[in-house]
Amino acid sequence: MSILRPYLLWPGGKSRLVPLLRKLLPPGRRLIEPFVGAGAVFLNLDYPEHLLGDVNRDLILAHQMLQAHGEAFIEACRELFVPENNTPERYYELRDEFNSTADPWHSTADPWRRAALFVYLNRHSIHGLIRYNRHGRFNAPFGYRKRIYFPEAEMRHFVERSKRAAFVHADFRDLMKQARPNDVVYCDPPYVPLSDTSNFVEYSPGGFSWCDHEVLADYARALAERGVTVVISNHRTPAVESLYRGAEIHVVEVPRNIGSQHRQTARVVEELIAVFRAL
Known part of the structure; x- marks a missing residue:
């Protein structure tokens, strides 16, 4: 199997x-x-x-968004997986955006955007590292990979299995x-x-x-x-x-x-x- x-x-x-x-x-x-x-x-x-x-929380939020919204959330993530976003400058800009809503549970932050950014950061950070500092800020560095795989098939499998x-x-x-x-x-x-x-x-x-x-x-x-x-x-x-x-x-x-x-x-x-x- x-x-x-x-x-x-x-x-x-x-x-x-x-x-x-x-x-x-x-x-x-x-x-x-x-x-x-x-x-x-x-x-x-x-x-x-x-x-x-x-x-x-970010992991569970991403899972919930993908489970509930399927193709729409996949497309939201796909928009971030473009060549111009695979640079250290753009990575750290998007990481800063993610960290600007580090406590989305008590703010007006958009959970949809935060979840999509989490998927982006996971696939673009070094070794797929998920790491936070003591203040809850995501601090994994850029991964410097020439090509980034967009896990479309895996996301669809997840939707079906969830x-x-x-x-x-x-x-x-x-x-x-x-x-x-x-x-x-x-x-x-x-x-x-x-x-x-x-x-x-x-x-x-x-x-x-x-x-x-x-x-x-x-x-x-x-x-x-x-x-x-x-x-x-x-x-x-x-x-x-x-x-x-x-x-x-x-x-x-x-x-x-x-x-x-x-x-x-x-x-x-x-x-x-x-x-x-x-x-």
Whole structure:
């Protein structure tokens, strides 16, 4: 079975894990993803319902706009994907426009325009980086790619696959509290860093701490006791293996780009998938 690709570039996207996740995730009434990201998992799994959340408001806004408006939103994004906008000068002008409405939820900002700019910035930033400073300002630099791919086909696939989905801006705790027996939960949190220099988790202001990982593991155990299977992916490290003690553990090797935003090296790393089976 072929793999549908997301329309957004996303750090740690799960397209490569989809074949294994198809085997590990059991059937159920609803799939809940508290860390939906670009949506690689829900795009490739068939559940009657999907409840999809993330703490990144701009991400959820883009998903909601594409889901609700389809072709009209695709055309709005296409207008930004023109050669004259693939320059550092124009990129930073559009980034400044995006940041001028950094809090659109309490202003007169146009959410339609902001969502389209988010798609533009994602595809034109370096390595598709999504990064904010402590004030919530998008600060990923220009990517300097000669040609920019416009993900029209991927956006149309997303529109079709999202007909049975609900997208919500929410913390993982809020999403997991909604799980009921016969639901299935898949969690793809910001990974525990492999080293002290690879701790980038600022795809949303605030980051994701070790304490958050501990809370997530506790929620997974509690839900399993209530009849909900929870699957979590992460880097394989001794600390992570200890964190998920008692779960069914699967290890997979995946290629990753490791290093700074300007100097990245391809290498194979081990990822761990922990399955907390419903009791």
